[in-house]
Amino acid sequence: MAAEVVAAAITDIELMKASQIGMKAIGAGLAVGLTGIASGIAEMAIGSAAVGATAENKDVFGLVLLLTVIPETIVIFGLVVGLLLLF
Amino acid sequence: MFKPEQMSRLLIVASKDQMAPIVTELHRNNLFHIEDYVEAGAEGYEGFKIGTPLSGATEASGDLVKIRTIQNTFSIRSDELEVKKRQKQSDLEVMIERDLPAIEQEVEGLTVKRSKLETKVKEFEQKMSELSPFIDIPGDLDLYSGYSTLSVFAGYVEKEVSLSVPHEMFSTRGKGKHFIVVIAAVEQRSVVEAALQEAGYQAVTIPDESGDPKERISFYTRQITLMKKEIGEINQNLDAIKEKHAGFMVACEEILKVQVERAEAPLRFATTNETFVAEGWVPSASVENLSQALVKATAGKIFVTVLPTDSEHDIVPVEYNNPSFAKPTQMLMDVYSRPKYSELDPTLMLSIVFPLFFGLILGDVGYGLILLAMCLGLRKYMKGEEGTRLLTVLRNASFSSILFGLLYSEFLGFALPWKPIMFSRHLNIGAHSTGHGPQIPELMILAIWIGLVHITLGRILGMINHARQDHGDHRIKAVMANFGWICVMWGILMIIWSIVQMPYMPDFTTLPKVVSSVNIAAVVGAVMLIAGVIFIARDSGLELVELPTIISHVLSYARIVAVGLSSVAIAMVVNYIAIGMLISPQLENITIIGVLFIILGVAVFLIGHALNTALGILGGGLHSIRLHYVEFFTKFYKGGGKKYSPFGLNRRFTED
Numbered sequence: 001m002a003a004e005v006v007a008a009a010i011t012d013i014e015l016m017k018a019s020q021i022g023m024k025a026i027g028a029g030l031a032v033g034l035t036g037i038a039s040g041i042a043e044m045a046i047g048s049a050a051v052g053a054t055a056e057n058k059d060v061f062g063l064v065l066l067l068t069v070i071p072e073t074i075v076i077f078g079l080v081v082g083l084l085l086l087f
Numbered sequence: 088m089f090k091p092e093q094m095s096r097l098l099i100v101a102s103k104d105q106m107a108p109i110v111t112e113l114h115r116n117n118l119f120h121i122e123d124y125v126e127a128g129a130e131g132y133e134g135f136k137i138g139t140p141l142s143g144a145t146e147a148s149g150d151l152v153k154i155r156t157i158q159n160t161f162s163i164r165s166d167e168l169e170v171k172k173r174q175k176q177s178d179l180e181v182m183i184e185r186d187l188p189a190i191e192q193e194v195e196g197l198t199v200k201r202s203k204l205e206t207k208v209k210e211f212e213q214k215m216s217e218l219s220p221f222i223d224i225p226g227d228l229d230l231y232s233g234y235s236t237l238s239v240f241a242g243y244v245e246k247e248v249s250l251s252v253p254h255e256m257f258s259t260r261g262k263g264k265h266f267i268v269v270i271a272a273v274e275q276r277s278v279v280e281a282a283l284q285e286a287g288y289q290a291v292t293i294p295d296e297s298g299d300p301k302e303r304i305s306f307y308t309r310q311i312t313l314m315k316k317e318i319g320e321i322n323q324n325l326d327a328i329k330e331k332h333a334g335f336m337v338a339c340e341e342i343l344k345v346q347v348e349r350a351e352a353p354l355r356f357a358t359t360n361e362t363f364v365a366e367g368w369v370p371s372a373s374v375e376n377l378s379q380a381l382v383k384a385t386a387g388k389i390f391v392t393v394l395p396t397d398s399e400h401d402i403v404p405v406e407y408n409n410p411s412f413a414k415p416t417q418m419l420m421d422v423y424s425r426p427k428y429s430e431l432d433p434t435l436m437l438s439i440v441f442p443l444f445f446g447l448i449l450g451d452v453g454y455g456l457i458l459l460a461m462c463l464g465l466r467k468y469m470k471g472e473e474g475t476r477l478l479t480v481l482r483n484a485s486f487s488s489i490l491f492g493l494l495y496s497e498f499l500g501f502a503l504p505w506k507p508i509m510f511s512r513h514l515n516i517g518a519h520s521t522g523h524g525p526q527i528p529e530l531m532i533l534a535i536w537i538g539l540v541h542i543t544l545g546r547i548l549g550m551i552n553h554a555r556q557d558h559g560d561h562r563i564k565a566v567m568a569n570f571g572w573i574c575v576m577w578g579i580l581m582i583i584w585s586i587v588q589m590p591y592m593p594d595f596t597t598l599p600k601v602v603s604s605v606n607i608a609a610v611v612g613a614v615m616l617i618a619g620v621i622f623i624a625r626d627s628g629l630e631l632v633e634l635p636t637i638i639s640h641v642l643s644y645a646r647i648v649a650v651g652l653s654s655v656a657i658a659m660v661v662n663y664i665a666i667g668m669l670i671s672p673q674l675e676n677i678t679i680i681g682v683l684f685i686i687l688g689v690a691v692f693l694i695g696h697a698l699n700t701a702l703g704i705l706g707g708g709l710h711s712i713r714l715h716y717v718e719f720f721t722k723f724y725k726g727g728g729k730k731y732s733p734f735g736l737n738r739r740f741t742e743d
Contacts, residue, residue, distance in 0.1 A: 062422035066716045069709060077642065079649040080531070087527040 028082035035078025042071035089431050092406040092731070093371040094120075096394040097378075100364050105385045107141055109365075110352045112384040114345065115743070117735025118377050120368040120404045124357040138353030138363055147346040150183060154340050157194050161329040165337040165739070166471050173742045174338045183339055190332060194325070201321045204314045211307045211314075218307075220266045220291060221300040223259040229297035231268075238276045240269040245287035252278050266291075338740040345736055352734065366394075368404050368731065403428035405728035413438035415479035423716055424726025429556050431548055433724060437715055440541070441480070444711030446487030447537075448651040449703045450512070451658070453499035455488030457700050484707065499696060500658025512652055516659045525655075530648040532591045538644030538718070539576070545722030546573045552723050564626040571622025572722075574615045576637050581612025640718045647714075650706045654699060661695030664688075 050064035097119065101109055113119045126137060158164075221228065221241075231239050243264040250256070254271040264287075271279045296303055357364045369377055378391045396403065405428050407417045416438035426432045449455065462482040469475060494509040496502050502513060510526040510533065546569045553565035584595040585608035595608035623630050669688030673681035720726075 062424070062716075065709075066423075066713065069713050070717065072713075073639065073643050073646075076646040076649050079653065080642070080645045083527050083649065083652065084531070087525060 024085050028085040031078045031081040031085065032075070033078075035075045039071045039075040042074070043068055046071070089433075089435060090408060091426060091428055091432055091728070092408040094368045094396075094403050094406075094428070094731070095371045095374050096366065096396050096401065097369045097374060098364065098366055098392050098394050099381065099389065100362060100391075101385060101389040102362050103358065105388050106138075106353060106356075106363055108384045109381060109389065110141070110349050112381055113365075113377075114349050114352070114735045116373075116377055116380060117733050117737065118369050118373050119365075119734050120731050121352070121355045121734050122366045122368070123355045124364075124366070132357055132364075135357035135359060135364065138356045138358040140353060141350040144347065144350035147343050147350060150187065151340065151343040151347055153187065153191050154336060154343060157191060158336055158340065160194060160198055161325065161333070161336075163329065163333050163336055165340060168333065168337055168740075170739050171334060173738075173740060174334075176342055176741055176743050179335075179338055179342050179741060182335065183342070186335070187339065190328070194328060197321050197325055197328075201318055201325075204318050204321075208311055208314050208318075211311050214294065214296075215304055215307045217292060217294045218296070218300050218304050220259075221268075221294070222304065224257045224266075224268050224300075226257075227298055228294060228300055228303065231293045232295075236273055237270055238273050238279070239293065240267075240271075240279060240283060240288075240290070241293050242267065242283075242288050242290040244283065244289075248282055248286045250279060250282050254279065264289075334740070341736070341738060341740050345738075345741075348734070348736065367734070370406065398429060402729055404731035406731035407432065407434060409434050409438075415476040415483075416441065418473055418476040419480065419712060419715075423720065423724075425728040425730055426724070426726055427556075427728040430725065430728070431552055431555075431723070433548070433720070436544075438480075438483075441711050441715065442483045442487040444647060444714060445484035445707045446489075446491035447647050448710060449484075449488040449654065449707040450491035450495045450651055451497045451499065451654075451703070452489050452492035452503065453497075453696075454654075454700055454703050455485045455492050458485035458488065458704060481704070481708070484711075488707070497655065497658075500655060500662045512655050514652070514656055514659055516656070516663050525652065527648070527652075529590060530652075531645055532589060534644045534647045535641060536591070537647065538641040539580070541644070541714070541719055542576065542640060542722060543573055545719045546570075549723030561626075567622045568626035568630065569722075571619040571626075572637070574619030574622065575634065576619075576641070578612045578615030578617075578619060579637065581608050581615065585609035585612065643718055644714065646710050650710050654703045654706060657699045657702065658696065661692060661699065665692035665695065 046064075046068050050068050053064050054061050099109065124132070124135070124137060126135070220243075231241070243261075244267050245264050247265075248256070248267065248269070250269070250271070252271055252275040254269055254275070256267065256269050258265050258267040267283075267288075269279060269283070294300075294303075353363065355365075357366075374393060381389055381391055405425050407414070407420075409417065409432070413435045416434050419437060419441065420426070420432075420434050446455075449458075458481060462478045462485060465478055466475065469478060491509070492498065493503070494507070495512050496505055496507040497512065507513070510529045511523060512525050512530070513523075515524045549569040549572075550566045553562060553569060557565050581595070584593050585598065585606050586596065588594045588596050595606065598606040598608050600606045601610055620631065620634070623634075665688045669684050669691065673684045673688075
């Protein structure tokens with residue numbers, strides 16, 4: 001009787017551990033995915049304006065490239081959070 | 088090093104009859120950056136006027152336009168041509184007089200003929216498309232017109248038409264709509280029109296031709312083939328001319344450009360009735376040589392002197408002064424902005440740190456070798472200066488990738504036969520994988536340390552820049568503000584260190600406590616933070632809004648690890664799909680379907696790694712340059728310097 005209870009408890013704990021790993025994976029996925037979408041939205045407007053500006057004046061290419069990649073920081077943070085969650 | 092080439096302001100005064108030899112000499116030396124004279128009544132220049140071009144300017148410009156027209160026709164680009172043999176200027180001048188008009192006439196004749204033929208081809212093609220609906224209607228084309236009592240309708244309808252009046256109708260069925268020809272008496276015109284309108288009639292122009300439509304079409308097809316052949320012959324002729332004269336063309340263009348530049352130089356000088364004055368910048372090291380050359384060219388009838396430089400008001404042109412290995416990186420500087428004359432030139436730092444970051448991110452022997460091969464291979468095709476410089480920068484980056492690949496023990500996502508010497512980036516991908524897995528926390532700390540050092544270096548350079556450029560009260564404040572930023576950053580770090588223990592970072596948690604749980608390190612950190620904030624606020628209160636960027640900029644260096652790891656992950660997944668899932672299970676027991684799987688596996692392997700190479704170069708390059716542009720340069724670098732463009736030309740195809 002007692003052995004059965006212990007065995008059941010152990011399987012419960014193992015299940016919980018497994019589900020925790022799954023939750024972590026979901027969390028990491030959400031962190032990367034959502035920040036990726038956010039970066040995409042932010043870069044969308046900047047990127048189109050940047051292309052327009054470059055078409056008018058090629059000299060600003062370096063500057064607008066810089067402005068375009070600034071929101072990328074958000075997704076990098078997401079990736080960092082994801083990696084820290086997983087490892 | 089760290090400073091642009093030192094420039095001196097040179098003043099040249101001479102009588103107008105010496106203008107031609109002086110201009111020639113200046114152009115030949117290619118050292119004198121002319122300050123354009125503008126008639127704005129500058130101090131000391133009252134009564135001066137802008138000069139007039141030397142003789143021969145108009146003719147040379149005319150010839151130059153001709154040459155460039157021909158070059159456009161042939162799409163000859165001088166920077167793409169190999170220099171075979173330098174031609175003598177005197178020979179070329181004779182050839183320009185003698186050969187150029189003939190070549191121009193020949194080319195023009197051929198291009199005019201070609202464009203006429205092309206128009207004709209278009210016209211015939213149009214006629215053919217007009218004729219094509221009538222192919223299946225019996226009867227010659229002249230039967231469609233020339234009646235006084237009959238009306239002819241031709242066009243497309245959407246459904247069958249039935250007419251109540253006497254008529255003759257021919258139709259061909261098509262997809263969705265039918266082509267129809269109706270002939271009826273003129274009096275019934277309105278009835279027929281109404282019936283056709285109901286069927287969704289769209290009229291078609293009846294071609295003004297005679298004979299059988301099929302025959303007409305085949306006639307036009309024959310004509311078009313003939314004309315296309317003729318166009319091909321003309322193109323061959325033009326190619327032959329291009330082949331024969333390309334070298335001559337670029338040499339001519341160069342010579343004429345030199346002539347035009349020289350002839351128009353006086354437009355940038357200040358002149359009086361008898362004399363002229365030219366001001367400009369010359370690298371200080373070359374002042375002596377240039378002055379002597381000028382004196383020699385004019386037999387001493389010239390006054391040359393160095394004027395004092397006013398560092399506040401003069402806009403001094405900037406020429407980089409870097410050791411040769413750092414020169415290609417100047418391209419990356421110019422993309423951002425050229426340094427000002429009084430500013431530190433960070434090219435040397437960029438040329439060392441950029442490849443290091445690139446290697447830290449890509450860090451794979453296989454990809455490094457692919458990139459190296461690409462750089463060496465593309466050298467043949469990219470002739471322009473910018474292109475070669477970019478390739479050299481990427482070549483250095485690929486060396487660094489190979490080096491870090493050896494340290495990380497990575498080859499296209501596989502492990503090399505030794506354990507990673509630096510921190511491991513090997514992920515556990517696939518069901519059977521074992522091993523320690525990546526050392527993420529250690530790598531992160533490494534990235535943070537890189538960020539801390541890089542940003543601190545940036546702020547120190549900022550202090551030096553402000554100390555050099557600013558004056559008076561503002562100078563001290565600006566320098567102290569930069570110091571304040573360093574204090575705030577390290578103050579925050581001290582506080583963090585006093586609370587948490589982290590690998591590869593100082594551990595201050597065990598230091599003696601001052602009040603309850605606050606220890607000495609935390610107190611020192613807090614003092615640094617507050618002092619820093621005060622320093623910053625004294626320079627500009629608004630700057631305080633930027634305080635959170637301290638954290639975000641340092642954390643931003645985590646991309647070195649994050650982008651690199653994602654590239655490793657893609658490589659390992661590609662390997663796992665291609666080899667682990669597709670190829671190796673089939674190799675145990677080869678069947679026909681198994682061979683197909685193996686081919687698929689090889690395809691996945693190649694495409695996957697090609698994609699990852701592209702991503703790796705883009706990621707590695709863009710992110711490392713971005714770390715410089717955004718995180719590093721914003722701390723000290725403004726740029727906006729004027730490019731030093733000396734009066735003259737580096738001749739490639741000709742010589743005096």
